[in-house]
Amino acid sequence: MRYVSTRGGVAPIGFAEAVMMGLGTDGGLLVPASLPRLDAATLKAWSRLRFQDLALEVMSPFVGEAIPRDHLAALIERSYASFTHPEVTPVIRLGDQWLLELFHGPTAAFKDVALQLLGNLFEFLLERDGGRLNIVGATSGDTGSAAIAGVRGKSRIHIFILHPEGRVSPIQERQMTTVLDANVHNIAILGTFDDGQRIVKQLFGDLEFKRELSLGAVNSINWARILAQMVYYFYAWGRVAAGDPHRRVSFAVPTGNFGDVFAGYLAKRMGLPVDRLVIATNRNDILSRFVHTGRYAAGEVYPTLSPAMDIQIASNFERYLYFLLGEDPAAVRGLLDDMARTGSLAVDAGHQAQVRADFDALAASDAETLDQIRATFAQSQYILDPHTAIGVRAAQGQADTICLATAHPAKFGEAVTQAIGREAPPPPSLQGLLEKETRCARLEASADAIRAHIRATLAAASQ
Numbered sequence: 001m002r003y004v005s006t007r008g009g010v011a012p013i014g015f016a017e018a019v020m021m022g023l024g025t026d027g028g029l030l031v032p033a034s035l036p037r038l039d040a041a042t043l044k045a046w047s048r049l050r051f052q053d054l055a056l057e058v059m060s061p062f063v064g065e066a067i068p069r070d071h072l073a074a075l076i077e078r079s080y081a082s083f084t085h086p087e088v089t090p091v092i093r094l095g096d097q098w099l100l101e102l103f104h105g106p107t108a109a110f111k112d113v114a115l116q117l118l119g120n121l122f123e124f125l126l127e128r129d130g131g132r133l134n135i136v137g138a139t140s141g142d143t144g145s146a147a148i149a150g151v152r153g154k155s156r157i158h159i160f161i162l163h164p165e166g167r168v169s170p171i172q173e174r175q176m177t178t179v180l181d182a183n184v185h186n187i188a189i190l191g192t193f194d195d196g197q198r199i200v201k202q203l204f205g206d207l208e209f210k211r212e213l214s215l216g217a218v219n220s221i222n223w224a225r226i227l228a229q230m231v232y233y234f235y236a237w238g239r240v241a242a243g244d245p246h247r248r249v250s251f252a253v254p255t256g257n258f259g260d261v262f263a264g265y266l267a268k269r270m271g272l273p274v275d276r277l278v279i280a281t282n283r284n285d286i287l288s289r290f291v292h293t294g295r296y297a298a299g300e301v302y303p304t305l306s307p308a309m310d311i312q313i314a315s316n317f318e319r320y321l322y323f324l325l326g327e328d329p330a331a332v333r334g335l336l337d338d339m340a341r342t343g344s345l346a347v348d349a350g351h352q353a354q355v356r357a358d359f360d361a362l363a364a365s366d367a368e369t370l371d372q373i374r375a376t377f378a379q380s381q382y383i384l385d386p387h388t389a390i391g392v393r394a395a396q397g398q399a400d401t402i403c404l405a406t407a408h409p410a411k412f413g414e415a416v417t418q419a420i421g422r423e424a425p426p427p428p429s430l431q432g433l434l435e436k437e438t439r440c441a442r443l444e445a446s447a448d449a450i451r452a453h454i455r456a457t458l459a460a461a462s463q
């Protein structure tokens with residue numbers, strides 16, 4: 001399988017190169033040059049596989065020659081051994097819907113499904129092909145801890161994660177700072193999340209520094225993350241279809257950066273019998289406005305009870321535009337130019353009809369989010385986290401819908417307490433965090449201070 005950029009400026013590359021490149025060198029996102037098409041017999045066979053075996057089947061054509069099949073199988077086994085549920089991503093019945101629980105990994109949120117695999121892929125490719133990787137990123141909470149959990153203890157990799165001191169929840173802070181592996185470097189900056197993002201941008205903009213230290217991003221746009229996320233769409237369908245390869249289902253997906261729901265879109269393009277993909281957003285509703293109007297216009301970012309979805313520019317959206325526009329990089333560049341010039345882009349009537357055929361969308365307010373947590377708890381004694389609650393709300397009244405449960409409710413105790421008057425019992429990975437030993441540097445919020453700290457830390461580590 002070869003990969004190309006949505007902007008057309010990367011000569012076709014293989015899987016290993018695409019994973020190590022992350023963002024395309026032309027600023028675009030990497031996408032497969034073609035998609036496998038599945039027939040009913042294949043789907044039927046896949047519907048009976050355990051999660052890890054299914055992952056091997058789904059990923060193999062996309063990995064191609066880059067990694068021998070038995071190595072890939074071992075890598076997948078290792079990645080999902082860190083999940084506490086035997087099914088990895090179980091599907092449960094919730095009223096007249098289904099819930100796909102994606103939060104049984106080490107940080108209790110769905111990003112583990114992709115980042116546990118990505119950490120192992122990085123390690124395997126660096127050991128085989130040589131090189132090293134220093135990941136630098138800023139986090140407002142969830143992504144940082146999942147990225148750290150993905151690469152802790154891995155050889156040839158260091159990770160530096162900046163968080164704003166005192167501005168992430170105590171649990172989120174401890175999920176990062178209690179990881180004591182020698183290659184994990186937490187930095188509390190005396191500033192805001194925006195300061196952290198600005199500093200990371202400055203460091204990546206310093207091309208000399210970037211090359212010298214082999215800097216890599218937290219890779220929210222890495223192709224391997226999409227690939228890992230496609231697996232559970234097939235898995236969930238298999239649990240519900242129970243051997244009937246023509247059984248159709250819909251998915252409701254709590255959405256921020258469009259990565260998760262895009263994985264579902266690709267699964268559908270490959271032939272998974274999906275009726276509707278429902279984009280569920282909070283008040284930051286750029287995507288739902290796009291589905292309803294065909295216009296994509298950034299607005300202000302509002303803080304909500306579902307903070308992992310407080311996003312205005314969805315970084316994976318460009319991948320969808322590429323497929324919507326018939327895999328035509330020039331057309332993608334045209335729309336992105338509009339966006340850069342005017343702050344918005346719009347698709348024509350024909351494409352807008354296609355968008356509506358591809359997706360439904362619903363945005364929920366904080367009050368509606370709390371109402372849904374309350375209603376589901378009253379009905380089923382099941383506690384939803386605020387992100388999942390938005391998905392469940394979007395799925396309401398639609399038959400045969402599987403809602404993606406993206407976080408464990410114990411991670412968002414404040415919202416849950418507001419809704420039902422108590423917190424959810426924490427899973428083992430979140431227990432005892434406040435008593436554990438921590439390690440974290442405190443630095444002023446300046447690129448110079450962070451740059452010097454990264455240099456000194458790496459120099460000490462290589463002694």
Ligand SMILES: *Cc1c(COP(=O)(O)O)cnc(C)c1O
Binds near residue numbers: 255256259261308406
């Ligand atoms: C990251 C995240 C999301 C949004 O996923 P995207 O791939 O950015 O759309 C939803 N819920 C939770 C809990 C998350 O951490």
